[in-house]
Amino acid sequence: xxxxxxxxxxxxxxxxxxxxxxxxxxxxxxxxxxxxxxxxxxxxxxxxxxxxxxxxxxxxxxxxxxxxxxxxxxxxxxxxxxxxxxxxxxxxxxxxxxxxxxxxxxxxxxxxxxxxxxxxxxxxxxxxxxxxxxxxxxxxxxxxxxxxxxxxxxxxxxxxxxxxxxxxxxxxxxxxxxxxxxxxxxxxxxxxxxxxxxxxxxxxxxxxxxxxxxxxxxxxxxx
Numbered sequence: 001x002x003x004x005x006x007x008x009x010x011x012x013x014x015x016x017x018x019x020x021x022x023x024x025x026x027x028x029x030x031x032x033x034x035x036x037x038x039x040x041x042x043x044x045x046x047x048x049x050x051x052x053x054x055x056x057x058x059x060x061x062x063x064x065x066x067x068x069x070x071x072x073x074x075x076x077x078x079x080x081x082x083x084x085x086x087x088x089x090x091x092x093x094x095x096x097x098x099x100x101x102x103x104x105x106x107x108x109x110x111x112x113x114x115x116x117x118x119x120x121x122x123x124x125x126x127x128x129x130x131x132x133x134x135x136x137x138x139x140x141x142x143x144x145x146x147x148x149x150x151x152x153x154x155x156x157x158x159x160x161x162x163x164x165x166x167x168x169x170x171x172x173x174x175x176x177x178x179x180x181x182x183x184x185x186x187x188x189x190x191x192x193x194x195x196x197x198x199x200x201x202x203x204x205x206x207x208x209x210x211x212x213x214x215x216x217x218x219x220x221x222x223x
Contacts, residue, residue: 002095002103009077009107016076017111020069024119031061032126039130051135057189058131059123059139066150067180070112074157077108082161101162101214105207108154116147141190148199149183155206156180162213172209179206 010017035058038047051058095103120143127136156176163169179202186192192199 005100005103006107009104012080013073013076016072020072021115024065024115027061027065028119028122031059048131057142059143062143063146066116066147067153069115070150070153071157073108073112074154077104078158078161097214097218098211101211105158105210108158109151112150112154116150138190141193144196145183145192145199148203149180152203152206153180155210158210159213162210162217164217
């Protein structure tokens, strides 16, 4: 039954997953080509000077990709549950309701983490080959909040779509927007390093709220 539920989630989101993955590859290719062009026209030393001394980030084009990925996958996975009332049928499967939601979350978060990992392996390998170690570390520290934003956005979309009342949905949208904003407070490289731990804690805190939305649905709350 669990495998069948995971397969259902895959069939529901398959095109979006491939689309998100493809957009990531396109962005990476564009970024690598742009950096390669800079290598040729201004030289490696000048490029490193710009990155280190002028606080310019080499991978700015990737900034909002994780957020967009989390939003798109969340909407693709949970909008049908909201509009077509599929969640009512899903919760009647011979599985505990919390187990069902946990599997749905595990699928979505697992897909995002897989895509983000593939993208980052490509970036880290490229950076390590072409730049000093310090710039690779700078990329990791700078980009972690972006990827956290993608996971948080996915979790809030799930919570909002599964929530049965519109007033609470609007409230959740506002809280979600404010929480995601925390990952983009500063545009300076590595500026948010001190709050990475807080952002990770917020991610863990946000995830269970989708279960609360389902509980409210089961209690008969209405739009």
